[in-house]
Amino acid sequence: MASRVIQVAEQDDDILEKCKGFMSLPVTDVQVLQEKKGEMCTRMELLIMETQAEFCRALEKVDGGKFKTDRWQRKEGGGGISCVIQDSNVFEKAGVSVSVVFGHLTEEAAKQMKSRGKVLKGKDGKLPFCAMGISSVIHPKNPHVPTVHFNYRYFEIEEEDGSKQWWFGGGTDLTPTYLNEEDAFLFHNTLKEACDKHHPQYYPDFKKWCDRYFYVRHRGETRGIGGIFFDDLDSPSQEEAFGFIRSCTSTVVPCYVPLVYKHRDDAFTAEEKRWQQLRRGRYVEFNLVYDRGVKFGLATPGSRIESILMSLPLTAKWEYTHEPEEGSREAEMLEVLRTPREWL
């Protein structure tokens, strides 16, 4: 018995110790996390808090500025931590947000949360749920530094008989203003290496899913040069799926931050800045018209709008019938967005 008590005390210290490195205390009380430390909700919350801190610190280092950290609470249960840096040295706007929400869903709402729309049965039609995730969009000032987005999330829903339905979703994707094949290779290759540790089909399947998901239908072009995207991941086991998410979150720094160092001091012209602003306009179009997360957020009463729309750039531009010159670097970028490529 004595040894067990000591072991628990050590692990408690671990969680507390970990929290010290976070951007803020986790959303859930540290004591509750300690009590439920074996549960997936706890492990995922700690992972996304850790990822947030790791990514924010790496961005602060390359930028020289400091993130502003906001904690917010959701009346219906849970809350979030939004870290934002705005109009700084390297970044025009960079947001890294964690949210952990829980409560009860109707059967209809539960059905909509899963992209495959599985039917779930709740007690009196209500299902206790827990949803959490990390979401980030980084818009740099220099048009030669690409924009990156990633999101990793976990859902858990309890059915009438007490059994739990759970699944993971997420992805990381890159939106450059100008094509740089070396950057595209590094980015995709880092993601592929993380995927390959878990399943040989993950990278090819999730790369395709990404191109499909980030398609701006009314423009006939993808938002960027892709990456990976997946949803409803509930196999082969919870442990292995979580291991995959951990591999994914551990790539966010190595797949992006080297590109920032590489290009942050690149010279650029007013014309290149203008093209970046026009591409930012397309980014806004995707996010407001198609993005499932944004649509879900805007339609959900009590959601924190500022955290949802944190992904919008500081500045964007819409010119009527702008068409890049044939053979230009702008036309080259458009061509790739119209016909997604294989990068590896």
Place this chain on the structure above:
Amino acid sequence: MASRVIQVAEQDDDILEKCKGFMSLPVTDVQVLQEKKGEMCTRMELLIMETQAEFCRALEKVDGGKFKTDRWQRKEGGGGISCVIQDSNVFEKAGVSVSVVFGHLTEEAAKQMKSRGKVLKGKDGKLPFCAMGISSVIHPKNPHVPTVHFNYRYFEIEEEDGSKQWWFGGGTDLTPTYLNEEDAFLFHNTLKEACDKHHPQYYPDFKKWCDRYFYVRHRGETRGIGGIFFDDLDSPSQEEAFGFIRSCTSTVVPCYVPLVYKHRDDAFTAEEKRWQQLRRGRYVEFNLVYDRGVKFGLATPGSRIESILMSLPLTAKWEYTHEPEEGSREAEMLEVLRTPREWL
């Protein structure tokens, strides 16, 4: 007989003569317009072409620049004329667009076109239709000149038995960056005078409808200070409904252009320009997330995206958690958007 021929010839000349003053030839062949000159489709097409020319000329005069006129064709039938002035003296972006489209609708699509969703029966489930309208958004450079939007449209659908369903819709609304009560009064009063010629309930009813329609739910604020908005207008008679539309289109110059002259040379600060840019961001949010015309356009294959998104400003801004100082002119504007007022 002789006198009848002369009369027709004179009217033909009238249409040709009228066309000379337009920004471009109408969408429909002049000969077809002459053949069908008594029909509502023809009368409405001439009215919107006339309104486009009148408004564009008035804006050119106050700006000093020239509109660029694009004619475009719709593969499935019809087309449009888009007039745009961009990054000019007074206007950052001003678009005035006419479209006239026709073809066949499915019963489902016909149902969706009417906001009340009336069921219409077509031959083999297909209904010949004709839809036309004028749509305009003017974004000035100076933050003290308000943004204006108007849209007037006509639909006609032929049912299985050959009978025609028709209705008008439209509205004009103002989006200032800073509140100016005198401007608000002039704008609303001009609209009310036009409405009152036709029905005492039009202004109060359509003013409320406008506040309701331009509500940005996720922000809890209206897009601007309103105006009038209506749809499905099919009474008391086609002639009288068209008369009302004519009264509305004849107000677009007097309700807006005087405000441009009044404020185009107002001094403004960088802070005021910034607030304008943030409000432009909200304009984008409304147009991409809620506007029925934009949503319908983006989802319609073969529609001309550049004409639909012409309404987006040249530049917009999103700052994380921007909140105006208490008692400031920015806070005063927000207050009005959160609690729509009566202006008359």
